[in-house]
Amino acid sequence: MEKSLTWKEKIAEKMPAELAREIDIFEQQMELRKQGKIDEKVFAETRLRRGIYGQRYDNGQRHDGNRIQKLKLPADVIKGPDTLWDAPGMMRIKIPFGGLNPEQLEVLAELSEEYADGVSHVTTRQDIQYHFVHIDDTPSLMRRLAAVGITSREACGNVVRNVTACPLAGICRDETFDTTPYAKACSRFLLGHPDTQDFGRKFKIAFSGCQQHPCGLVTMHDMGAIAKTRVVDGKEKRGFALYVGGGLGSVPYKAKLFDEFLPEEELLPISQAISRVFARLGEKRNRARARVKFLIANLGIDEFRKLVLAERQKLANDPRWTAHLPSVNEQTEEPLKAGVSLNGGERPDGFDAWYATNTYKQKQPGYVAATVTLPLGDASADQLRALADIARRFVKDTIRTTVEQNILFRWISEADLPEFYRAIKAIGLGAPDAATIVDVTACPGTDTCKLGIASSRGLARELRYQLGEKSLQLDEAVKNLRIKVSGCFNSCGQHHIADIGFYGINRNVKGFQVPHFQVILGGKFHDNAGEYGVPIGAVPSKRIPEAVLSITEYYVRKRLKDERFQDFVRRIGKKEIKDLLEDLTKIPDHDVDRAYYSDWGDPREFTLADMGIGECAGEVVSQAEFTLAASERELFEAQLLLDAGRPRDAAKTAYASMVRAAQGLVKAQDPGISEDENQILAEFTSRFYETQLFWDKYAGGKFAEYMFKAKEFIGAGKAVDADRAVQLLQEAQLFIDAAHDCHNKLRVGVASAVKLDSIAQTSA
Amino acid sequence: MELQKINVKVFTAEPKVPLTDFIDVFHGWIQATDGVYLDVADYSHMQAGPGIVLVADDANVSIDETDNRRGLLYSQKSKMSGSNLEKLSTVLRSALENCQRLEQEPALRGKLRFLGNQVEILVNDRLVAPNTGEAFEEIRPEIDFLARRLYSTTNFTLLRNQQDTRLRFNVTISTPLSFETKTLLNNLQAI
Secondary structure, three states: OOOOOOHHHHOHHHOOHHHHHHHHHHHHHHHHHHOOOOOHHHHHHHHHOOOEEOOOOOOOEEEOOOOEEEOOOOOOOEEEOOEEOOOOEEEEEOOHHHEEOHHHHHHHHHHHHHHOOOEEEEOOOOOEEEEEEOHHHHHHHHHHHHOOOOOOOOOOOOOEEEEEEOOOOOOOOOOOOOOHHHHHHHHHHHOOOHHHOOOOOOEEEEEEOOOOOOOOOHHHOOEEEEEEEEEEOOEEEEEEEEEEOOEOOOOOEOOEEEEEEEEHHHHHHHHHHHHHHHHHHOOOOOHHHOOHHHHHHHHOHHHHHHHHHHHHHHOOOOHHHOOOHHHOOOOOOOOOOOOOOOOOOOOOOOHHHHHHHHEEEOOOOOEEEEEEOOHHHEEEHHHHHHHHHHHHHHOOOOEEEOOOOOEEEEEEEHHHHHHHHHHHHHOOOOOOOOOOOOOOEEOOHHHOOOOOOOOHHHHHHHHHHHHHHHHHHOOHHHHOOOEEEEOOOOOOOOHHHOOEEEEEEEEEEOOEEEEEEEEEEOOEOHHHHOEOOEEEEEEEHHHHHHHHHHHHHHHHHHOOOOOOHHHHHHHHHHHHHHHHHHHHHOOOOOOOOHHHHEEOOEEEEOOOOOOOOOOOOOOOOOHHHHHHHHHHHHHHHHHHHHHOOOHHHHHHHHHHHHHHHHHHHHHHHOOOOOOOHHHHHHHHHHHHHOOOOOOEOOOEOHHHHHHHHHHHHHHHOOOOOHHHHHHHHHHHHHHHHHHHHHHHHHHHOOOOOOOHHHHHHHHO | OOOOOEEEEEEEOOOOOOOOHHHHHHHHHHHHOOOOEEEEEEEOOOOOOOEEEEEEOOEEEEEEOHHHOOEEEEEEOOOOOOOHHHHHHHHHHHHHHHHHHHHOOOOOOOOOOEEEEEEEEEEOOOOOOOOOHHHHHHHHHHHHHHHHHHHOOOOOEEEOOOOOOOOOEEEEEEOOOOOOHHHHHHHHOOO
């Protein structure tokens, strides 16, 4: 029986060294935050960049329907502004292009049980999220993910988020080519890249294999790439139509064409150049206008393109730009079994309906991809383990999450489909509703999100229930419509691109707050999120199911032959639909029926009192601040080395922490400062020491001299005993404190060379 | 083995109460306490899922439907002190107290009954307690002792689900006799 091992020890050999080191560093940063040695904003952005997000009520209070309760949580440590350390939070896990294998499913299942509430939630960007996670559990959680090749790094925060891609990539009958290798390369290249660390807001990337289908949702992304080919000198060449500056949010922007054919070898360098331009020119102070869409709108696409291309020219060649290209033509996936067609085998009850909605014939003969619909994107641990077993039985490592919050199994031999269906039905996941009006997409909303206004999941659950009961009677034209629900205007539920979209708002009815949803009609999921919907008006939350029925029945009655829903909405116009919904905007008075004054699945009287400050925008933390925080962490590591009886290593690490702090200061003036020690010292000396900006009013240049002397000492290779190491650590702490002081002075603009007479006075 | 994160599930008789009815009950519990409970999570849309979860910092209480068997699951989260037996009996007692509280809820009275003759113990930490025979043998004396006290008899069985080692450590204590939660709580007083 293993008794004393930690997860870190137990799975040390399974973790990639780089990931293991990153997690160790984060664990040290947590410890420093507990000691108050890392600023709360810096730590907030640090944890966000590790995927650790805040959650509703993490400010330590909650409205119980009658009054605001102060939650019984320790309040002495916080993990960000107004965010209690012990309050449960959300953990987002990046799944690049949605790709998963059975082993990963099993680990996700285990972690959801041990660290969350037993549920793995698939997001609208192919991530996995856990809720109700304690931050103290996150290092172990991250290590166990790392052991199966998954990272949560940069899943949140002002960085490049999960790179998404069409889940049918590689098997799609209409794709130009498989974008999977490109999405994977892009994800790896930009993860932690120095040029992506200084954004004012997040940056989302998507890949699509074709123009016409929705799967990639390219045009609603900060950067989107659609596969293209072109014949050059008689040879077919691969490339991408590259789009930039799309985004949903409160005001949706459609991405603009940056290049109609960007050669494949230019994809990564141009991504890097775009990142550099965004980092340099993007808004940093006003977070509401900090996405790249606003920068492009301000500059114009032509000027933005010009700047990016100029930046591209400045980039030194990086072999990673093209390292993936020799293998992009190799098939990345293998089937488990030979492809055999269905050919009249036995069909279980319910199979035909499921087959019609949940399967897709691959371009490879005899193979089918099957969508396992997860209600509201949720899967239990048992379900995930069962899905891992099912994957091993029918396919290999060919599982993908989808932006519609489902899981797609690829490469199923068609003859196996009846057995596959039986297997998923047995675990409650055999509903025949993929890509139908019943398969409602929703963001977390007021269930867990600090920004949520209304219960998007509550509404989605109700619509699933009501529409599911009617699904067999629904007109075919209605059956294939998409409903998407967001809890607020920020559009995490992607309501703008739904046929019928909703986002949560609050309305006052005779002095009472009432949850409402704004109705958005006519968005286009197809054509890579081809059009955004039209706002119609607000309807009380509890009357939304009636509104859906009213709209869909009207559509069936009034549509022209084969008229699509988008065309119908635009033809009849906003006024007619608004009139249609007019009766549904009214609710009984509060004393007649209080049900309308609470939200779906929540008996509390509706209030906005629980809304907090969202963390979607992250904290704008400069690279200088991050580097100063890193110096603190290195000094902490030096102390651990000293405690472990390694004074020489401790001394070297203490010196390194001083150099790191000096680098932080230089970064405030020159963000491009290299990692070269000598260059950092030279720049620090000329910019801060010789100018006396770093000097202390009383101690003069003493603290800087600690670093210079430490360099000499370490360089001389002398023996280091524990006393000398302790002294060096103390000097390093003083140096880092002085660096923080200097940085603060620079920030508020009061830094100036100190007057030497004050030094003389104190010395005297 | 030093046990932590002990979970106890007490099964209900035939589920007569719609799962969503527990949402209102749990919100009522929140109102009746002062900051102990953090939230109610609704997973009623999932088959055989976590059901309705009343989240707290110390321990969650949920109406759990794992394996399509409804029961009250008490999930200890915060670190406990004492011997393994003390921890096991404390968590079991807390679970039964919550069962009793639910049975006494006006909205559920007469509709909800817990089957006292079967209790599942889980350890929600695979590092401390993997689902292995070795772990079972190590923990068995404490669970055996606890079961004797709980049922005041030796007429019980301990069964571990050993078909799937991926599961959390679990032992189900079953007896052919029938018990009410009140009796079980009284029996536990002796520990």
